[in-house]
Amino acid sequence: MVVLKAVFLFLRALVMARLGLVAENLALRQQLAVCIHSNKRPKLRTRDRVFWTWLMRLWPDWRSALLIVQPETVIRWHRQGFRLYWRWKSRASKPGRPAIEAEVRALIRRMCQENPTWGAPRIQSELKLLGHELAESTVAKYMLRAPKPSSQTWRTFLDNHVQDLAAVDFFTVPTATFRVLFCFVVLRHDRRRVVHFNVTTNPTARWTAQQMIEAFPFDYAPRYLIRDRDGVYGVYFRNRVDRMGIDEVPIAPRSPWQNPYCERVIGSIRRECLDHVIVLDERHLKRILHAYFDYYHNCRTHLSLERNSPEPREVEPPSGGDVIAIPQVGGLHHRYTRAA
Structure with a gap:
């Protein structure tokens, strides 16, 4: 009997201590909320930003305790830290040539x-x-360069061969641990479809050539392939593409506007998806991009496709029922349809 009583008192003390901790946490949160609503926005110091940036990486439920700023602000701090980190890593160890007077x-x-x-x-x-x-x-x-007359040649080429064109490009994605992932995208011009993508930490000509084989496995290869002049498109890549019956169309140096559709897709990926998440690793990035491309192909509308998606959607009349929202890409976007 004495033992049972002791156990009961011990458990009661544990429960009361837990309740006291919860009550104290609630009281502190209430006082913090009063301070936020009654005073001006607090001025945060650099160490405050560093604290929340590291806490975000160590505690998965950090958003639930954040009151002084929005979660998007902490994500922005992380990206600023990424840029500062690599700026520091890439600083010149030796001064370059002296500037010309x-x-x-x-x-x-x-x-x-x-x-x-x-x-x-x-x-x-x-x-x-x-x-x-x-x-x-x-x-x-x-030296001064004589201005060249404007030309429509490149635009005319794109318009006349849109059914036979594909484009490729790389873009980089920082991770939570400041690593850099390289994402390779293959885009068909006719319906703006991303027919293939993959992620790696070390892109090579052999790896890139394999992605082309996976993108066009049978007789679906385009006639022309637009790409930039990155060194990753080496001899091995060019030979493989040539054996697939594809004619390469390298764009001019430092002229991304000559690969407009691919550049636009990459910009959409950043603005509509990656700017709002913290990528943990290669597998996490692939999962996010799979979800985004599913939304991109089946839901997202495009002005160039007469305000429809790459996989065309049917017009639903108002008599079809109430409008419902279907979350896409983890709730970053929604598809709207009518409930039957």
Whole structure:
């Protein structure tokens, strides 16, 4: 009997301690809520932001305890920390070449204007005789270039071959641990369909070529493939694409506008999905992108597709019933339909 009484008192003490902790937590939250509603927004210091950024990585239920800012603010702090971290990692260990004086730059432009037929070697020679030792590439960098007439050639090419075009591109995604994942996207132009994607930490020409085989396994390969001039599209990739009967169309250097559809898709992925989540690892990113592309193909409307989705949706008349919302991509987006 004495033992049972002791056990009962012990359990009672545990329950009372737990209730006391819950009551104290509730009281502190109520006082914090009063402070938030009655005073100006608190000014957060850098260490406060660092605290919440690390707590977000260590505690899955961190959103439930957050009151002073919105969860999206903490996610933004994390991305700022990612940029600062890699800016620090990528800082130059040694200073580069000394900057060219403004007087010399002006002299190069003057020679270009006064001598339209001169090239970089001729101007470099004149500068050497004037006591300025510059590399030919440096002279070419600061030369004035004659404006080229605008052309519709590239747009006309895209419009005339939209049924036979595909485009590829990479984009990077930071993880919660500041690693960088590379996502490869293959897009068909005709219905803006992402026919294939994959994620890796180390893209190579062999890996990229394998993605093309998986994207077009049988006789579905397009006639033309638009890509940039990244070094990952090496000899192995080019040989594999050539054996598939695809003609490559590399865009001009630093001209992403020549791959507009793929760039637009990547921008949509960032704005509509990845800017709102913290990616944990490669598997997590694949799961998120699978959900987004399912929404992108079956639900999301496109102006270029007459305000319909890549997989066309039927128009539902008002008499079809009440409008209901179906969450997509974990609730980031919704598909609206009529309940039968």
